[in-house]
Structures are given as C-alpha cells and as structure tokens.
Amino acid sequence: MEFHGRAALITGASSGIGAAYAREFAARGADLVLVARSEGAMHRLADELRGTHGRQVHVVPADLAEPGAADRVATRVAALGVDVDVLVNNAGFGMHGDFAAADAGRITEQIQLNCVALVDLTRRFLPAMVARGRGAVVNVASTAAFQPLPHMAVYGATKAFVLSFSEALYAEVKPAGVRVVAICPGATETPFFDVAGEDAAVGKKRTPQQVVATTLAALGRGRPSRVDGLANALLAVATRWAPRRMVIAMAGRLTAPREQPVTTTG
Numbered sequence: 636m637e638f639h640g641r642a643a644l645i646t647g648a649s650s651g652i653g654a655a656y657a658r659e660f661a662a663r664g665a666d667l668v669l670v671a672r673s674e675g676a677m678h679r680l681a682d683e684l685r686g687t688h689g690r691q692v693h694v695v696p697a698d699l700a701e702p703g704a705a706d707r708v709a710t711r712v713a714a715l716g717v718d719v720d721v722l723v724n725n726a727g728f729g730m731h732g733d734f735a736a737a738d739a740g741r742i743t744e745q746i747q748l749n750c751v752a753l754v755d756l757t758r759r760f761l762p763a764m765v766a767r768g769r770g771a772v773v774n775v776a777s778t779a780a781f782q783p784l785p786h787m788a789v790y791g792a793t794k795a796f797v798l799s800f801s802e803a804l805y806a807e808v809k810p811a812g813v814r815v816v817a818i819c820p821g822a823t824e825t826p827f828f829d830v831a832g833e834d835a836a837v838g839k840k841r842t843p844q845q846v847v848a849t850t851l852a853a854l855g856r857g858r859p860s861r862v863d864g865l866a867n868a869l870l871a872v873a874t875r876w877a878p879r880r881m882v883i884a885m886a887g888r889l890t891a892p893r894e895q896p897v898t899t900t901g
C-alpha cells in the first residue's frame with residue numbers, strides 16, 4: 636500500500652501500538668493526524684516525526700469515550716484541510732475483573748471508546764475514501780475477539796464487535812477499492828496493562844512494531860482480518876473448532892485473577 640503523500644489519522648496515538656503506527660507511517664512518507672487525550676505525549680511524538688521525516692503532523696486532542704467525540708474530531712480535521720486516506724481506529728482499553736462488581740461508568744466508557752467511537756469515525760471518513768476509490772481503515776481488535784473472556788467480559792465483547800463489523804465492511808467497500816482490515820494482537824508490550832492489570836496478560840508479549848508489520852502485510856494482501864503472531868493465530872483457529880464450554884473454561888482459567896505473592900515481614 637502506498638503511504639507517501641497520503642494522510643493517516645491514528646487514534647490512541649499517544650502511546651503503545653498507536654505511536655508505533657505513527658512512526659512507521661511517517662517513515663513511509665505519510666502525513667499524520669494524531670488523536671488521543673494526552674496532548675503532551677502527542678506533541679512530543681509530532682515534534683520527533685516532523686524532525687526525522689519532515690512530515691506534516693497534526694495533534695487533535697480528544698476524549699473518544701465522550702458521546703459526539705468523533706464528530707468533533709471530524710470537524711477539526713476538516714478545518715485543518717486534511718483528507719484522511721488511512722484511518723486507524725486503535726484507541727481502546729480493557730478492564731479486568733468480574734462484571735457484577737465493575738463500575739458502570741467505566742463499562743460504558745469502554746463500549747463508547749472501543750465500539751461507538753470506532754464506528755462513528757469510520758462513518759465520518761469512509762464515504763470520502765469510497766468516493767476517491769482508494770483508502771484504508773485499520774481497526775485494532777484483539778485475540779480477545781475469538782472467544783468470550785470471563786473476568787474481561789465487556790472487553791472481549793467489544794473486540795468481537797470490532798472483528799465482525801470490520802469483516803462485513805471489508806466486503807462492502809472492497810469493490811470500490813477501499814481496504815478494511817481488523818488486526819488482532821495478542822498480549823503486546825504496551826502500557827495497556829497499566830489500566831487492564833497484569834492479570835489480563837496471556838502468553839508471551841509481542842512488540843507494537845510486530846503488530847504494525849502484521850498490519851502492513853495484511854493491507855498488502857488485502858486481507859479482511861489478521862491475527863498478529865503465529866502462536867496467537869493457532870490459538871484463534873483452535874477456538875473455532877473446540878467445544879464451546881471447553882473454550883470458555885480455558886479462557887476463564889487464563890484470565891482468572893492470579894494469587895497475590897505471599898509477603899512476609901520480619
């Protein structure tokens with residue numbers, strides 16, 4: 636896929652996988668719009684990328700968990716005069732813990748950010764891509780999309796939504812020359828676990844750069860979705876064939892709260 640001279644809007648660009656997309660796309664000659672809440676982190680990244688690659692980098696601070704945030708972002712982007720060729724819906728967070736005890740407001744924020752903002756931003760930027768006959772939407776799902784996740788029930792459900800939504804859109808806009816891909820990382824070395832907690836980490840962590848490389852390969856091959864990493868991909872396939880109760884029980888064991896180490900004093 637050609638990035639040179641194109642504009643990419645990346646949500647969740649202040650850290651982790653989003654910042655890795657920003658660095659790779661700028662290195663390939665794309666101009667960028669960075670969206671997240673942490674203005675300072677995005678300005679530092681923008682300065683770095685302007686200095687290293689000489690690209691135009693705009694910073695649009697936004698809390699995408701707020702209703703109507705996508706509209707405000709789209710209005711700001713239009714005012715900047717940027718035509719978005721590549722939309723990366725990457726911002727997201729997960730919460731570990733049992734649903735019955737979870738904070739209701741945080742549950743809503745999770746659905747709002749992981750699903751509603753992703754759909755709203757896609758609705759705002761996809762029609763122009765279709766009209767131009769080119770462009771791409773990258774939606775960051777997760778291996779959590781392939782099976783229910785006890786102790787992370789809402790997070791798993793939001794990612795199943797992202798995968799299903801993206802694969803359906805893929806078919807709708809492929810004839811118009813626009814690509815849509817859902818990327819499904821497994822545990823990845825980012826600040827994600829500062830929020831979700833280390834109990835949410837399953838398996839050996841991969842790097843954000845590996846997730847970006849998987850994305851570029853998937854876009855190049857015109858795939859509707861792609862799991863990052865061979866071990867993660869094998870696990871995702873296995874969940875499709877194993878009996879459902881076994882899949883749920885195994886997922887529950889992997890995400891169960893771990894015992895705290897016993898500390899002794901004196």
Ligand SMILES: NC(=O)c1ccc[n+]([C@@H]2O[C@H](COP(=O)([O-])OP(=O)(O)OC[C@H]3O[C@@H](n4cnc5c(N)ncnc54)[C@H](OP(=O)(O)O)[C@@H]3O)[C@@H](O)[C@H]2O)c1
Binds near residue numbers: 646653
């Ligand atoms: N790390 C993993 O193991 C893993 C595995 C599978 C899937 N994923 C997915 O990968 C994506 C990126 O996560 P990451 O691993 O890179 O974690 P991360 O470093 O914590 O990045 C999350 C990004 O989302 C942004 N964000 C969070 N809440 C926001 C809000 N209300 N409004 C706007 N932006 C918000 C954060 O920026 P601000 O805090 O500045 O707003 C940050 O830039 C997420 O969708 C996550 O579900 C991660």
